[in-house]
Amino acid sequence: MLFKKEIFKNVFLPLKNFQFRPYVFSSYRYCPKLKSPFLKNKKQKFYSTLHNDTIYALSTAQGKAGIAIIRVSGPNASQAAIKMTSKQLIPRKVTRKKISHPKTGEIIDHGLILWFPGPNSYTGEDTVEFHIHGGTSVVRGILDALGCIENFRHAEAGEFTRRAFYNDKYDLTEIEGLADLLNAETEAQRRQALRQAQGGLKILYENWRKQLIENTAFLEAIIDFGEDENIEDGVLERVTENIRILKSKISEHLNDNRRGEILRDGIHVTILGPPNAGKSSFLNYLAQRRAAIVSPIPGTTRDIIEISLNFGGYPIIISDTAGLRPSNDVIEIEGISRAKDRIKTADIKILILSSLEIMNSIKCDNNYFYDISSIIRDTVDVDTYLVLNKCDLIEHKPDLSKLKEISLKYISTNYIWCLSCLTGEGFDEFQKSFINSLKKKYDSSTSQVALITQARHREHLRDCLKALENFLVLNNIVLAAEELRFATHALGKITGRVDVEEILGVIFQQFCIGK
Template identity: 40%
Template sequence: MNDETIYALSSGGLPSGVAVIRISGPQTQHVLDALCGRMPEPRFATLLPIRNRNGEALDRGLVLYFPGPASFTGEDTAELQIHGGRATVRAAFSALDAIPGLRAAEAGEFSRRAFLNGKMDLVAVEGLADLVAADTEMQRRLAAEQASGGLSRLYESWAKRLTHARAMIEAELDFADEEDVPGSVAETIWDDMRLLHQDVVNHISSAQAGEIVRDGLRVVIAGPPNAGKSSLINYLAKRDVAIVTDVPGTTRDVLHVDLDLYGFAVRLYDTAGLRDTEDLVEREGIRRTHLSLAEAHLVLLLRDRPDAEIDSVKSVYTGPVIRVGTKVDRQESAWPAGTADVMISVETGAGIPELLARIGAYLPDISAANAQALPTRKRHFDNLRVVEDNLGQAIDAAHVGLDIRAEFLRRAAHALGRIAGRVDVENLLDVIFSEFCIGK
């Protein structure tokens, strides 16, 4: 239990209709006595005056008290729900500052205390951070599942299987002469370890889907100069993101906008036109275009005529491509069959619904019952790779002693424990909790 009591505004920007000030720590009861004159009944909202140390009334608001350990942080916690004017909140903060032993909370400190007090593991904490930051419905669903412990329960079930396997091996190694110890570990655990290994492999294969849901589908709009790339991104963004002129090479940098498509985040990148040029600034823009192509999930390859040069895109990108013919409203003749997947015009809107539908086809299918249990962060993926590798080595090492195979399983269990924060994660905490806003 931390011996400091912290407070912060937890309800967002001011002014607002209501401001929620959260307090957590061993002095919470003393704070409520000092500000409100008495303790409210636990877990019941009570309308009370809020006063400073001189007895001056600052406001009246709803006060809630949550005794630890049955609270968000696991400590005594309280909330002051007062009017959300800037002056009112400043006065409340001044009253809190005047109480010895209180200090303002750092970013993510309430959630960090919840983790340290065993109220959440790291996967749930990261899900909570993603839930606060969610912009789309699918981001909300994935984050809510992880914040509620869905992914943690999956990893916990794997950890139990590993623990059982290791216990059986230790029993055979240490108590081989006992009658109630199985004589062959292979018959009791290795079939399950093979199934677990396949479960981990399948889970890792869903990592890109988790990345797309959390961070968005990265779609790069590429093609030669004046193909209509900036016009398309402006049309989809419904605002002037990029400069549009008839002069080739106008776009010198990589611009992006975020769209909500079918509840998923889609990040569209407008890139410099690909061509040979002596202009140093334009060449730098083309270099950045190549970098964007290397990280893309999907490329929209735009051309305003069927014979336009596109080989420079194919030389740096080998993933899925949607070939888009542009300026269809200006075309005097149809394009030859097979030269474009969709024809569009940003002047008339022709073909745009079909283009969005084709982009939507590259969004992950998370309709299955357990599809929300997806790894979403690089540290999840990296540790899962270690789990997969060590499980594979333990399974394949039938020619070596059980003690060696047991060590592989121990390493797998250790890596799995790092995901949830069970072992050896102190160096990760500052990074993870810094993602939170103040007051969470």
């Protein structure tokens, strides 16, 4: 919902020959139930005064280490430094001190102390950090000592970052980016998370939200003063055109093939093909271990075998599946059914075929591609890559080019490789080319704007888009203005500019206790 003060600000400058009468604006229209995001942000500055307790926690990993960092945040954080070091600290200056128990006076450790007065700290509150030796006993001693100070308590999971959010240090998209950064396992995930944590999505969504507020301001001026005041001609037409342009931008942003979400969660790659084509051998070669059983008996693999790999900096979850063929075996039929289900949800499919069988069919004047199961043919689409395995069994290497040419007549794909899972021949070329395909398809650094990384972002953007679509077909200006307010509200939910208490717990649960 829009706060009337911002409405005034945005209407006052653009409109000519227009004099404001603030008393005309009704508060129920702009601040229903007084739950304006702007009022909410005003309250956020007093978060510390509403929470008199001071929190502390270990911010580094659990277990023995050379160094451990214990963070303290809250209105009485400075008392931790005074009572445990007996001296007042200089802000933002590292000081080496003896750290003592506040009750017994026993020296627990020698360490470095940092003092960050709020609001210029991570949480926006007064913050102290103890950089100590990472032994289990030392860490426990410092934590126990902090627990003896009045109004001090151990932090909950993500509570430091929650306080930073309430004190306007971060918005929700930046916090989600920070959580992804902490959980990133590959370079591509790190780059994407860092971009979001630095405000990539916040800047984009806040800019769109500002445009909606400005255009809503024009509509509100027409509704409230159109009959009495001389409002500039063509205002409504200009608003309609602005909304049409914004709708196009949001539609384009949503039409990203879920690249950001896929990269965040891992790229699902499924290996498929007929029995004995070398699917399990292919998986084992990529994993560099015996992840799947390999045998000359067709139908050895019955269930899904799944492993996670860091492939050239990209997170992939690769699955080996049962060989696809007609069968009367009940267990094999179940395996094939599971394979079909996995194939449907795959982001990339790698079809493994036998070079030797294709070559033999050519020599016998048979068509190998007509003989393979229709189940396989039906799975081929733009996300299917073709691998011709067992190329070590082809005596004349020039025949490999012929095999590729024939295969492409029946299997339409942008990527095809000849390789041998037994000797490793062709795998270097495969890995380079496959990594390039992942980069082309999923690398967020090539995008001009940050990608959508959360399902909730997509849901709220669709709500916003629907409201804009409704606006463009409505003839009633009052109802049209209401649709713009709804669109603004939907964008505000993404960044946390409106009431989002119900999702905060889910977001902050992703953090460790000391973050």
